[in-house]
Amino acid sequence: MSGLLWTFIQQFSIQLIGFGVTVILARILLPEEFGLIAMLTVFISMGNTLLDSGLASSLIRSSDLTQKDYSTVFFFNLGGSILIYWIVYFVAPIIASFYNHEVLTLILRIYAIGFIINAFYSVQNARLTKEMNFKIQMTIQIPSVLIGGILGVFLALNGFGVWSLVWMNLFQSFLSTILHWIYSGWRPSLIFNKVSFKKHFNFGYKMTLIGLMDLLYKNIYTLIIGKYYSVVQLGFYSRAESLSQLPISNISAVINKVTYPVFASIVDDNDRLKSVYKMLMQQVLFWNAPILIFLAMIGEPLFTFLFTEKWIAAVPYFQILCLSGIMYPLHSYNLNILKVKGRPDLLLKLETIKKSICIIGILCIIPFGIYGLLYFQLFFNFLSYYINSIYSGKLIGYPISEQIADITPTFVTSLIIGILCYMVDTMFLKTFSLFNITRIVINGLFFFILYLGSSTLLKLTPILDFKQLILKR
Template sequence: MKKVDSSKETTLRKMVWSFMDTFGSKGIYLIIQLILARILTPSDFGVIGIVSIFIVLSTVLYDSGFANALLREKESTQSDYSTVFLYNLMVSTSLYFILVISSGIISRYFDTPQMGNIIRVLGIVLIIDSVGFVQRIQLTKKLEFNLLMKINISCPIISGVVGIALALNGFGIWSLVFKLLMTQALLALLYTITNRWKPSLVFSKTSFKRLFNFGWKLLAAKLISQFYENLYALIIGSGFSMSTLGFYTEAQKLSTSASYSIESSVEQVSYPVLSKFQDDEPRLKDAFQKTFRNTVFIIFPVMLVLAAIAPAMFRLLLGDNWLPAIPYFQIMCFAGIFTPLHSLNLNILQVKGRSDLYLRKSIIGNLIATIVVGSVLIFNLGIYGLLWGLVVDYFISYFNNASHTKLLIGYSIVDQLKDIRIVFAISLFTAVVAYSFNTMNFINDFILISTQLMTSAFIYLALSYVFKIKELSTVYLLTQPIQKKIWLKRI
């Protein structure tokens, strides 16, 4: 049997473990959210959606690009890690107090009195997360994705069970708050116990300056990016009802459960692995292209088939209260196709140390988003205009992010599109067939979804074989050891 070359095997096999980690933790999170969605109201999720925006923006601020700066370096010292740890702890604590002071203003702006107390309690996750920040970076740098998978799956299970118990006992929206707090506390604790690294009381100006000089541009880029990614939620939260925002946030979470799992796996694994080839352009290009092709092979069918089975999936899993969110979800599945492709192309900029280009592309991308959102608001296109605008934004941004890949490693947009076209056509055909089943009469939605998924898997794999898509054999070869390991455990 044909063997896979070592660099591809290293990258993609680690990606499989990382994908199992992210997909597993996201899967658990999704199951918990589905159960809670049947107990709580859409407006509860809308309020948490708004609060989460401020938490995420604060997280980007105390990260300050240090995560990528540390991952990019081949060797980091105790002084480097300790400096980042102390900086994160100090900044996260300061940001928490800023949120506490601002909580009243935020709750009055969104006309939701309980939001202030929720911000004051949920904001504690900033401090908790900063404690496990360096531990997580070290485990990622060591490529300990098997260990990370166990941690990232077990924590949501424990906190999810507690959240469901609280919701069933009438705690309402606070069950979501305590679930999130408990998840972050468990993650930080387990990262610390398993990694066993202890910070020193050392703050090195030299380390800080070196890491920050690389990271500040990424900080600015990610801060702008996160603001614009959450701009839709802010507009919906201020211009529509909290229930509408709840439909949007949950549809977004459901759609990103798949796209983010793949994006996170790609970014988490490809960045440290590609960084090893940063000075060897031929190997870097080869590793990048193979990672890109394998990512496309997975993301396209997953997102398009999810859009196809959405009506039955929402009826079965969420119930009638959430049916208005179906078209939101379907539209965002189209946007989610581009998410991992953005990450890959931006990773190359970081690998090559071009954080200046990263910042420039982020600014251009968000100017595009501003134009799109502004046009939607000017022409009063409503919620669906905003959602389709998101797809347009992601589509244009992909070309913006990929434009410098040719200059840096010789892999142009044209080359990428050639690698995409056949897989996209097969995926689209598969999704159309799956969607056609929605017009037929089935005994129940479970049988309908099962039929759609089995048919989709058969068609996609069969057509991939017919058109000789080599990623089919690559994924099979790379997952064989994992398949055997799972099978042996079952025996």
């Protein structure tokens, strides 16, 4: 619970600051400028995934680590980051040609410097996570995001355009590196041990392949939209996804970050592991589902209020993406069971199957336009949860039928209340021509009072667990 608390504070604070910065930048910059950065997201993310090679995950799950383990991983990451940067440097013109935007060549070459910067603190961050020292991580991340955001807004106001986003991200990485070296209390030694490297790499390379496949899945929509549709549509999609990911990424990051070391500590006790897994799964859905359904319901006034009318075309994208994200934290975090059970081979097999289905489906959907892609994304997220839960459930004696029975009451309750509130908003609040912020506040109060009240009356398991864990009653 302490880990969850500090991680939630960290994530919420970072996302709140980042969200505020994004709102300001969205009012200054054009959708096309966000679209250009979105085109490069997949390549930057791929570089960061290759850079880590899953060795950080191996450090977190391993016991009896020594200085040679940490130092070996540190120098491998540093050398790998330089190699990856030069690869990206030389392929940048090809990527720019793929999108038919030559300006992307220089943008990518500068943006990719972040690979080398990030390599200097990846091991320190892994140590803090292994120790569940999320308080220090919070102390590091919040000022990095805040100061970097201030720089980004300053540059945008002074006409730097898309470059304000590039320099903002690079400065955030640089400041985070400096603070990790100050607060983590660890320094590398001039050691590279082949035995340690082999041990961590044998686990890590499978995690890297899994990470790359997951990354390609997450960004394949961006690739397709950027290639086959306009940069403006990609800008709208990018903004809609970014806002819909605000609650999803917060909840997913908190749960994943804390559950991995927690699951690892009780990996040999299946009964306890199932109990913790079940409780967390129900809690995640209990808070994630209503938040996303509510956001989808107020999409129109929310976008108008935050980003002005120039972003209104992104609202339908946003509503579909919100519904799509309901199950994402669940099928994301339940894969931690496979990791701590030492089954990266099974995890790799699952990801291969899912991503193959995804790619085939997307290729078939392209002729149906961007809405075809969005509805396929909605369908595939529910399918992914089903597939992941079958295998993770088998390892701890928690079959998929039992899991679905445990989450159905929460899902149905939040969906019914969402539909009811949407009807009230459409038939009454919208017709009164209220201010956008007024509609949002009234809808929010009505929705969450009704949701929490109904959950209490129905005595849903998540609300009872929440009272017992947090309120102690």
